[in-house]
Amino acid sequence: MTHSLFHAANCYGRFLAGMMLINVVSTANAQIAKSTLADTIGFAKDLRWIETKLGPLKACDQLKAIEVQYYSFADPAYTQVDTKTLYSGILIVHACVVADVQAIFDGLRRDTFPIAKVIPINRYGLNADTTGWDDMASMADNNTSAFNYRSKSVSTDPSKHAMGLAIDFNPLFNPMMRREGGNTTVLPAAGRYEKGRSGTLTHANILKHLERRGWSWGGRWPKPQDYQHIEKSHGRCMHFDFKSK
Numbered sequence: 295m296t297h298s299l300f301h302a303a304n305c306y307g308r309f310l311a312g313m314m315l316i317n318v319v320s321t322a323n324a325q326i327a328k329s330t331l332a333d334t335i336g337f338a339k340d341l342r343w344i345e346t347k348l349g350p351l352k353a354c355d356q357l358k359a360i361e362v363q364y365y366s367f368a369d370p371a372y373t374q375v376d377t378k379t380l381y382s383g384i385l386i387v388h389a390c391v392v393a394d395v396q397a398i399f400d401g402l403r404r405d406t407f408p409i410a411k412v413i414p415i416n417r418y419g420l421n422a423d424t425t426g427w428d429d430m431a432s433m434a435d436n437n438t439s440a441f442n443y444r445s446k447s448v449s450t451d452p453s454k455h456a457m458g459l460a461i462d463f464n465p466l467f468n469p470m471m472r473r474e475g476g477n478t479t480v481l482p483a484a485g486r487y488e489k490g491r492s493g494t495l496t497h498a499n500i501l502k503h504l505e506r507r508g509w510s511w512g513g514r515w516p517k518p519q520d521y522q523h524i525e526k527s528h529g530r531c532m533h534f535d536f537k538s539k
């Protein structure tokens with residue numbers, strides 16, 4: 295069971311307050327919520343501000359708030375993986391990729407791949423110029439998120455995040471790196487990519503969960519290398535013919 299963020303006929307319509315689990319894991323482990331549906335309160339109001347800058351969001355009635363479950367870290371410095379506690383959080387994605395996203399999280403959970411936190415992007419507030427929610431703040435907080443109505447960080451093209459078709463994981467361990475001239479821009483600025491560190495995406499630990507579902511990893515892109523980013527890039531659904539970058 296998933297939740298529409300907006301009434302189908304009106305983006306700013308009813309906001310569903312109830313919460314049902316889409317993916318209940320049978321486990322003796324303790325479970326702690328790092329975010330809940332209540333964290334999306336204010337989402338529709340924020341979106342109205344963003345739309346005054348970016349225009350109407352086409353996919354607004356196709357977004358779903360889903361609960362994902364994951365392992366995380368035992369310490370604030372993110373050095374120890376905690377395999378005794380399951381955490382849960384709300385991820386906002388396109389309706390057509392809900393099953394893919396749950397399967398990807400199932401795979402990462404089976405691998406005890408740690409995720410720092412999953413908090414809806416609206417909790418980080420809007421950009422200063424209201425052209426999206428504050429992705430810089432979310433990345434700096436090492437937050438894993440999906441939907442954000444914003445352009446790409448490197449151009450004004452709409453991002454796949456604006457359709458709920460992309461997810462960024464553990465940005466501090468998986469920064470976006472853009473080399474231009476002799477300079478490298480690293481986002482978030484405090485991000486470092488070190489292959490051996492827990493929570494870092496690599497060919498070996500992420501591609502097996504992506505490729506057969508038509509997803510790809512930004513760590514393979516030549517420019518920018520976007521290690522935190524995965525997106526739906528192949529196949530089609532009733533709304534999209536997915537194209538790779």
Ligand SMILES: [Zn+2]
Pocket residue numbers: 455460461462520522523524
């Ligand atoms: Zn991304």
